[in-house]
Amino acid sequence: MKLPKYKQIASDIQGLVDTQKLGAGDLLPTEKELMSQYDVSRVTIRKALAELESQEVIVRISGKGTYINGSKARRNALELKGFLEDIHAQGKQPSSRVLDFKLTMADASLAQKLSIEINMPVYAITRLRLINDEPEILEHTFMPAMLFPELSIDIMNTSKYEYIEKDKGLKIALSRETVVAEVADQQLADTLNVEVGYPLIKVMSIGELEDGTCFEYSENYFTSKQFSFEIMARR
Structure with missing residues (x-):
């Protein structure tokens, strides 16, 4: 039509x-x-x-x-892009800070999300994503160590998607996302520079490669101060 x-x-x-x-x-x-x-x-x-x-x-x-309008960066929920690509495309300055980086073992819940065996090693990474030096997203990401044995803090301080596709030569196919409302507790409030009880958007996502392999499970908390979501439905 x-x-x-x-x-x-x-x-x-x-x-x-x-x-x-x-x-x-x-x-x-x-x-x-x-x-x-x-x-x-x-x-x-x-x-x-x-x-x-x-x-x-x-x-x-x-x-x-x-x-x-330059007041908010926009994220098309139907178009899979990395954070840096999304924000650069809209004339803003993105950056990342790795707050925690460790190797751990997958419990039953995480193993199910990543389609791996229980107790397999995974990287657990917490990143703060900033727009023009202002905190916007707190990201908790889990990635199978067997896929990315050389993953490092330096890599996670840049673009995760660029590392996967350009450095590793893998093709990212899709992200299955669930969006819910959340309010900031004390820890989230301190990290994202908001008040306790501030309304956040929580996005839980499972990323898949072209061959169906799960490469990450992430939980992202958006303040939506500088970021908005766009969903376009066509008939």
């Missing part, structure tokens, strides 16, 4: 943002210029802009114009 014209225009502008042809703070053409560019009415352009504004893609400032 063909999308309405205003949705096509909104999708076109979103595509320019996703491909970095438009970045945070860039000024969009005026309504009149967009009307001429797309050969549509002012009503159609305003509906397209309203669609983008509702998704926090743009911000309209009275008397100044319409700008690409």
